[in-house]
Amino acid sequence: MISPxxxxxxxxxxxxxxxxxxxxxxxxxxxxxxxxxxxPLSLTYPNARKICALASRSEVPVFAGCPxxxxxxxxxxxxxxxxxxxxGADFPDPPPTxxxxxxxxxxxxxxxxxSEPLRIAALGPLTNLAVALIQCPQIADHIEQLVxxxxxxxxxxxxxxxxxxxxxxxxxxxxxxxxxxxxxxxTLDVTHQVLTTPERLNRIRAIGNDVSAAAAGMLDFYGxxxxxxxxxxxxxxxxxxxxxxxxxxxxxxxxxxxxxxxTMGDRTLGRTVIDWYGKGQNSTIQVAESVDADxxxxxxxxxxxxxx
Numbered sequence: 001m002i003s004p005x006x007x008x009x010x011x012x013x014x015x016x017x018x019x020x021x022x023x024x025x026x027x028x029x030x031x032x033x034x035x036x037x038x039x040p041l042s043l044t045y046p047n048a049r050k051i052c053a054l055a056s057r058s059e060v061p062v063f064a065g066c067p068x069x070x071x072x073x074x075x076x077x078x079x080x081x082x083x084x085x086x087x088g089a090d091f092p093d094p095p096p097t098x099x100x101x102x103x104x105x106x107x108x109x110x111x112x113x114x115s116e117p118l119r120i121a122a123l124g125p126l127t128n129l130a131v132a133l134i135q136c137p138q139i140a141d142h143i144e145q146l147v148x149x150x151x152x153x154x155x156x157x158x159x160x161x162x163x164x165x166x167x168x169x170x171x172x173x174x175x176x177x178x179x180x181x182x183x184x185x186x187t188l189d190v191t192h193q194v195l196t197t198p199e200r201l202n203r204i205r206a207i208g209n210d211v212s213a214a215a216a217g218m219l220d221f222y223g224x225x226x227x228x229x230x231x232x233x234x235x236x237x238x239x240x241x242x243x244x245x246x247x248x249x250x251x252x253x254x255x256x257x258x259x260x261x262x263t264m265g266d267r268t269l270g271r272t273v274i275d276w277y278g279k280g281q282n283s284t285i286q287v288a289e290s291v292d293a294d295x296x297x298x299x300x301x302x303x304x305x306x307x308x
Contacts, residue, residue, distance in 0.1 A: 001116070002028055003028075003116055003117060003118055003119050003144050003145075004028045004029070004030035004114070004116075004118055004119070005022070005027060005028060005029055005030060005118070005119045005120070005121055005246060006029075006030050006031050006032075006033060006106075006107065006110060006118055006119075006120050006121070007019065007022065007029060007031075007032045007033070007120075007121045007123065007243075008032075008033045008034075008035065008065075008103070008107075008120060008121065008122045008123065008124065008126075008128050008129060009032065009033070009034060009035070009044070009048065009121075009122075009123040009124050009239070010034065010035050010036065010037025010038045010039070010044045010123065010124030010125065011034070011038070011044050011047035011048050011051060011085055011086065012037070012038035012039070012044070012047070012077075012081050012085050012086075012123070012124070012239070013038075013080075013081050013082075013085070013086060013087070013088070013218045013219065013221070013222040014123075014222065014237060014238045014239040014240060015038070015047075015048075015051075015123045015124065015239050016047070016051050016086055016215075016218060017215055017218070017219065017237065017239065017240050017300070018121070018123055018239040018240040018242060018243045019032070019048070019051045019052070019055070019243075020051065020054075020055055020211060020215060020303070020304065021240050021243050021244065021247075021299070021300055021303045021304075022121075022243045022247075023052075023055040023057050023303075024055075024211075024302075024303030024304055024305075024306045024307060025243075025247055025299075025303050025306075027243065027246070027247060029057075029060050030110060030114075030118065031060065031061045031062070031063060031106055031110065032048050032052070032060060032061070032062045032063070033062075033063045033065050033103035033106060033107060033128050034047075034048050034062065034063065034064055034065055034103060035065045035066050035103065035124050035125055035127050035128045036066065036067050036068055036069075036074050036076075036125070036127070037076070037077075037124035037125045037164075037165065037168055038076060038077045038078075038080070038081045038085055038124065039076050039077075039078060039081060039083075039084070039085035040067065040074065040076060041064060041065065041066070041067040042067075043084060043085045044085065044124075045062065045063075045064040045065075046094070047084070047085050047086055048062045049062050049094035049097070050086070050091035050092070050093075050094055051086075051091070052094065053091065053092045053093065053094040053095070054091050054092060054210070054211060054214055055211060055307065056307075058094055058095050061099055061106075062097070062099065063099060063101055063102065063103040063106045064102065064103060065102060065103025065104060065127070065128040066103070066104070066127040066128050066131060068127075069125060069127055069168055069169035069171070069172065070127060070130060070131070070169055070171045070172050070175075071171050072168075072169065072170075072171070074168070075158070075164075075167065075168050077158075077164060079225065080222065080225055080226070081222065082221060086218060087218065087221045087222070088217035088218040088219070088220055088221035088222065089213075089214035089215075089217040089218045090214070091214070103128045104128055104131045104132045104135065107128060107129065107132040107139070108132050108135060108136045108139055111132075111139040111142040111143065112136070112138070112139060112142065114142065116144075117142050117143060117144035118142065118143060118144060119143070119144050119145045119146070119147070119246060120143055120145070120146045120147070121147055121242045121243055121246060122146060122147065122148040122149070122150070122176075122242070123149050123165075123239040123242055124165055124168075125165050125166075125168040125169040125172060125173075126148070126150070126165070126166075126169060126172040126173050126175075126176045127169045127172045129146075129172070129176050130169070130171070130172035130173075130175035130176050131172075133175055133176065133179050134175060137179075140179045140180060140181050143181050143182070144182070145182050145183075145184070145246070146176075146181045146182065146183045146184070147183070147184045147186065147242045147245050147246055148165075148176075148183060148184070148185050148186065148242070149165060149186050149191065149238050149239050149241060149242045150163055150165040150166045150173065150185060150186075150187070150272070151163050151165075151166050151173075151185055151187045151188070151259070151272030151274070151287075152187050152188040152189060152271075152272060153187055153189045153272075153274050153276060153287070154188070154189055155188070156188070156270070156271070157188055157226075158270075159267070159269070159270070160267075161262070161265075161267060161268040161269070161270065161271040162262075162268070162269060162270030162271050162272075163187065163188050163270070163272070166261060166270045166271075166272055167269065167270030168270075170261050170262065170263045170269055170270040171263055173261045173270075173272075174260075174261040174263050177259055177260070177261060177285065180284050181284060182284050183284060183285045183286070184245060184249075184254060184285075184286045184287075184288060185259060185272070185285060185286070185287045185288065186241045186242055186245060186252075186288045187272065187274075187287060187288065188236070188238075189288075189289075190241060190252070190288040190289070190290065190291050191236045191237065191238040191241050192230070192232070192236045193290065193291050193293050194236060194237040194240075194241060194291060194293045194296055194297070195223075195227075195232055195233060195234035195235065195236060195237070195293070196219045196222075196223045196234040196235050196236075196237055197233050197234040198233075198234065200234065200297050200301075201216060201219055201220060201223075201234070203297075203301055204216045204219065204300075204301060204304060207301065207304050207305050209304070209305075209307045209308060210307070211304055211307035212304040212305070212307065215304055219235070219237075222235055223235020223236075237296075237297075237300075240296070240300060241288075241291065241296065244296045244299055244300075245288070247299070248295075248299065251291055251292045251295050251296055251299070252288045252289075252290065252291050252292075253288070253289045253290045253291075254286040254287060254288050254289060255276070255280070255286065255287055255289050256280045256281075256283055256285070256286050257274055257275050257276055257278060257280040257283055257285060257286075257287050258274075258275040258278055258280050258283045258285070259272055259273065259274050259275075259283070259285045259287065260272075260273045261273070274287055
């Protein structure tokens with residue numbers, strides 16, 4: 001039996017594409033927890049519910065989580081995702097909900113009470129999961145697999161040293177990556193191999209349903225800044241790599257290594273220090289090394305094609 005997944009996210013265009021990928025593949029989503037990141041929590045929470053409504057999956061519970069990092073002021077990325085976080089597409093209004101449980105409480109409750117270990121897809125800053133681990137360290141034993149989009153072996157994307165998700169809450173990332181949880185870290189070095197080229201964008205647009213049209217509209221806006229900044233033929237597709245890995249890890253190669261997070265350096269705050277050539281024998285962390293970008297994009301197109 002395939003273990004259920006909790007998606008912890010900060011939607012965000014690439015979070016939206018990741019959720020649509022998961023829904024199209026009918027992956028078992030136990031719940032969606034939201035956190036401040038790409039845009040404030042006042043937007044990430046309703047954005048997640050709007051994405052569920054677009055995919056006709058409003059039965060999936062969505063929870064609001066931490067509105068700021070553990071110790072630092074919040075940094076956001078509206079210049080990449082637009083003022084609402086979901087620039088480029090219109091979304092249906094989600095139905096009313098009576099869910100008031102905090103994301104952290106949901107994570108703890110689900111992990112402690114589940115009949116089987118759960119998997120977690122972490123697409124944003126790691127604040128929710130860090131707070132849950134601080135409150136209830138034993139939940140680490142109930143996580144079968146944690147897959148994180150975050151970090152960089154090479155150049156960062158918010159500073160020369162740091163990738164956005166880790167930089168926003170480096171102290172939370174330190175807590176999570178020190179918790180001895182079986183973890184796969186998918187860094188910028190891999191996500192920059194998965195590009196939304198014009199040809200791939202046209203293939204999504206040609207699918208012709210409401211979900212693919214929304215995806216194409218968002219990706220058209222979302223890729224512009226990064227493709228210009230990095231002189232790439234398309235914008236990198238970050239968060240969908242996490243769900244693709246959980247669905248088909250054979251699309252990726254990984255290496256078991258030691259990873260630490262810089263929490264103090266003025267110029268290196270949020271840096272993931274990856275001992276790429278060390279032995280890593282006692283590490284619980286795998287870092288992705290490469291990805292079959294064509295295979296991942298075919299998976300996304302197949303997924304979006306399943307919506308009516």
